[in-house]
Amino acid sequence: MRAAVPGLATRATTVGGSPVREILALTARPEVISFAGGLPAPELFDAAAIRAAYDRVLAEAPERVLQYSTTEGDPALRGAVAGRLARTGLPTGPDDLVVTGGSQQALTLVSTALLEPGDVVLVEDPGYLAALQCFAFAGARVVPVPSDGDGIDPMSLESAVVREKAKLLYLVPTFQNPTGRTTTGERRQAIARVAERHGLWIAEDDPYGELRYDGEAQPWIASHEAAADRTVLLGSLSKIMAPGMRLGWLRAPAALRRACVVAKQSADLHTSTVDQAAAARYLADSDLDAHLDRVRAAYRERRDALLAGLPGALPEGSSWNRPEGGMFVWARLPAGYDATELLPRVVAHDVAYVPGAPFYAGEPDRAALRLSFVTHTPDEIAEGLRRLAKALAIAGG
Template identity: 75%
Template sequence: MTVTETAPAAPAGSAAVPAPPPSLAARVRSVGGSPVRDILAVTARPEVINFAGGLPAPELFDAEGIAAAYRDVLAEEPARALQYSTTEGEPTLRAALAARTSARGLATDADDVLVTTGSQQALSLLATALLEPGDTVLVERPCYLAALQAFGFAGARVVAVPGDEDGIDPGALEELVVRERPRLLYTVPTFSNPTGRTMPAARRAAVAEVAGRCGLWIVEDDPYGELRFEGERVPWIASYEGARDRTVLLGSFSKVMAPGLRLGWLRAPAALLRACAVAKQAADLHTPTVNQLAAARYLADRDLDAHVARVAAAYGTRRDAMLAGLADALPQGSRWTRPEGGMFLWVRLPDGYDTTALLPDVVRHDVAYVPGAPFHADEPDRATLRLCYVTQTPDEIAEGLRRLAEGLGQAVRPRA
């Protein structure tokens, strides 16, 4: 005989209490949001001079040229532009990207390139393709914030490699590879975010040699490399013999054309590129077709190199304006980098200063920076901060530094 029990009926006139929804995934609970995005939300007021965001100068966008590319594509091939595309990317754009890469010293075929929805997506795809939860990833110290997020979401254990003014120390890298058995090394060797530093050629060759001898993937992120306004170009790590078969090179149009296009790419060995394509199929099927075709049309009809040269020259002037005012804006004993290109410079205030704690006082003076602590995978240096010098004009930079001086002058001083 089977006995069926029923739940007690709810008292008359009362409603059943619903159960709470299931909890969020552990990876979401353990990986925080972007401090840069949080700061941008707080400082969105138009009166704020914002040195915090990594925002290209909008007045320097070739808006007319980009608009013309979209008009031509939609007029001449609307069905193709508005249709689904292949996951790997539009052939015309892949061929153009391969040609630009080859012209810069790294022989590349269209089949070596995967178009991504911004180079940030490339990081997520690589994390999916290369990392298991608990795997170790090596990074620079300090490191690009969104890379730390991507590796954190993959469940990786992130370890910072010691370095100096020239970047990663190859000897320390080899010691960590032997001890930690990492899956990959992530680096922004040219005009690094956040420091603005560039790894010299000899150091790149040494890093490539370690990777080749020890069996290590290198993810070389290069969103800023074309924005050089001083000095000579340094070859990609991917071009060195020891790293040719184990380096993924990431690129982006965000800093040289416009970030709203959300167009990036990765160049990788065939097996890894295929794995990333499968991961992309699951993520978004493909990057928007119309954006890809417009970018390809722009590359065919316009001189992107000439446009980039104009942008880089303007950024050089803005860097000079920031460098000229830093000594008066910062406490005595502060130190900062002098980048040869890119968008950022890195500041270290004297010992005892905490730039995270100081930020609210500074923002009250209608200026903002990014504290340096979140850029560290290990013990943070709380006296550091990042400044972006490209978004404002030289006059705005001078006024922003004046406000920064006031904000730091009235902020709580470091402990004795």
């Protein structure tokens, strides 16, 4: 008689898969115009220059770029990222950074280094879905903090820190996923002071900050003196170069940075040597800022096309925001509508969005939905909205 195979770890059976990834699989048919995924526009990738960077590093130093490398990351790439941060107001040296497999891995390393099972993590509500998964795998207890169009509410944050004895605050203060909102400068300063008063760590995730179309940039929370010794800043090249390269980074105080390096050694030893080398060569040889000017111009036009078409696409009584940058518009259907229940009917019309409910750590708003505008041209956006209007009109009966 054969004994049963031991079961999976509890965390592997209790943490659900990503509804967004499941929707992307559902809408993979080429005829579907999808507003669901936060996917950069592939036709805007600087593919020729990126290929040239790979060709050059493979021709010049194959023995180095095809070899194992240090856990902290390619010094040239860390230097290039540090220089960009310093030029935009956050003094940073190469040794302040660790290169990761996208900012998602950076968040996993921070969770591994900081969180014990049962520790409390505070999050925006709604907030980034993959972060909720990450904290669940770490065994943390996730507590939502009330948020509005200006970001997380500092008074509610302070109450939650004291009440829950929280250890970590995670937030995306600039062009947040899923809402596209930006935390105001005044609130960023207040958040830093709450962390200073109560011994709170902050994970400040900034994957979208360089995709600004209007308005003025706000200083990072990490730049405020009150929070400088307790804030880890997460960044990524995915939205500004290419997500397939899977390159991100974290900037953290020395003790946490070292703990993250040890955690990374146990996870993957180091991020791909050749991809790091090619990214560093691209940043040295090409003008990323000029490329981003082209990307921002295209994305601004696409955002405006989506906003212009929403009044005719969503039912009367709907509402939505106008983000100054990033990739997402957050909308709400009238009372009585359920965006999750409506999705199959919408997909049957060859268009898609992401329901808002999965992004909530607290009580979900079932009428909310997220629309990404960057992947499609203005003409495709207009057609997608015509399909959406037809599907919702039928649903409204």
